[in-house]
Amino acid sequence: MNKKEAKNLFKKYLNNECTSEEIQLLYKFLESYQNDKGLDDNEFQKSRIWKNIEQKALPNKNNENYFFKLVLRYAAVFVGLFGLVYTMFWFTSSGTEEIQGTVDAILVKTSDNQQLIIRQNDNRVIRGNNGDILGRQAQDMITYENNDTEELVYNKIWVPHGKKFKLKLSDGTFVHLNSGSSLKYPIGFAKKTERRVFLKGEAYFEVAKDSNNPFKVVANEIDVNVLGTHFNVSNYDEEITYAVLAEGSVQVSHNTKNNSTASKILEPGEMASLEKDALVLSKVTVEDYINWRNGNLSFHNEHFGSIVKKIERHYNVVVKNEYSELNNQRFRGIFRSETIVDLLETFKESAEFDYLIDKNQIIIKKPN
Structure with missing residues (x-):
């Protein structure tokens, strides 16, 4: 051979x-x-x-x-x-969660502990351990069959930095997963029960309407309850957790440290964010928060210190900032097909700094 x-x-x-x-x-x-x-x-x-x-x-x-x-x-x-x-x-x-951010592949873990490497240009059939067809992959999306079930069986998908992926759940709900995200979801939903999924990272949901089976996104410290609507949820580590409503209506809930429950009902164009153990309601431009689905990278008048994580996820790089004064500089804009060099050079038009690129590491330095 x-x-x-x-x-x-x-x-x-x-x-x-x-x-x-x-x-x-x-x-x-x-x-x-x-x-x-x-x-x-x-x-x-x-x-x-x-x-x-x-x-x-x-x-x-x-x-x-x-x-x-x-x-x-x-x-x-x-x-x-x-x-x-x-x-x-x-x-x-x-231990998959501990290493998934270090390699460049989308991974699906099935209920029988199979781990499937998903390549975005593939077309394939997803089968269960008994050989039954559960779903089909067509390039950057997996569509699950419309199968009702009495017992919930969960899969989990991890999307690494630098990639995005889509799912169509068995109830018809579309999920757009951003870089550095994971979702635990049932391969089939049980009748007359809550449709519940578990998110870590960021996802945009287009929930199929079903008044008999409410849909819930569990995202660490907040829950988002819906019947049928479009919304974005983000709960990355060390970043503010929030939900933004595009259309329809959702209820965002948070269990506070004193074991009470706080809730907010969102209208389209509103965001509920978790700040200092409290839900804060604000008006936002929805497109600023959901245009990542089209491969865009956008900033909403954000400090450079908070932008770094987005850059790392989007470009699959590591950013080392040795110029701490830059962290307080605010940036705003939308980047579509620009390279990491294009982005850094654009930033340099409004803030002075130098940078070095060493393979996948970006080192930010004080200007000479």
């Missing part, structure tokens, strides 16, 4: 698409590396890094089958040969 064939076969294995014969071929290919002493220093370092991942991914190694361990042991070799950095996804049955 040549390198190209092995690469394609390993990709199939990561997607759980290998036949038994192909698994045997991959087994033999991996086994051929057991006596190979020719790894260079770079590959050796990657092997050591992978050992650390292995310790986290497989705490009970004695319970794993030999082939699984063999694939894991030599995954570093595949990293060296093919650059398959996303392979770490497949080998973690736990």
Whole structure:
């Protein structure tokens, strides 16, 4: 087997698409590396890094089958040969949330602990562990079949920095997921029960109307209750949690620190934000908060210190700000197809600073 064939076969294995014969071929290919002493220093370092991942991914190694361990042991070799950095996804049955931000792939974890790598240009069928068709992927969206169920079974999707993705839930609700977000959702909704999903990050919802089954978004410290409407929810770590209503009506609730519940009813064009353990109602321009769905990056007269996280998620970069005075500078604008360099140069028109780009790291410096 040549390198190209092995690469394609390993990709199939990561997607759980290998036949038994192909698994045997991959087994033999991996086994051929057991006596190979020719790894260079770079590959050796990657092997050591992978050992650390292995310790986290497989705490009970004695319970794993030999082939699984063999694939894991030599995954570093595949990293060296093919650059398959996303392979770490497949080998973690736990701890996914801790590493998902460090690799460049959309991941769906099914109720039976399968972990599916989703490529945005693919068209594929999503099946359950019994072989039934649950949904279908058409490039940047997965559509789930309209299946009622008596028992709720949940999937979870992670969208890394630099990517966006869409879901059509089994009730017809559309969900647009922003970069650095995750959503836990049922693959089918039970009749006469609340349609409940769990969000971390940011998403825009177009909820299918169903007066008998209210829809609820649980977003850490707030809940958003609706019947059928369009709205945006954001609850990234270390950022203000808020909900913005585009059309219809929603109730935003918050359980305060003294165990009481505060609620706000939103009208279109209003935002409820959680500030100092209280819900604050304000008028906003809705488009400013939802145009990320079209790939735009927008700022609403925001401090640079709060903008940094948005830049990191949108461009999949790390920003290190060594010029703290810049944090108090406010910026406003919409960036569509601009590169990270275009954005920084635009900022420099209204604030003096220097910057360096080192691979995926942006270092902000005091101007000379």
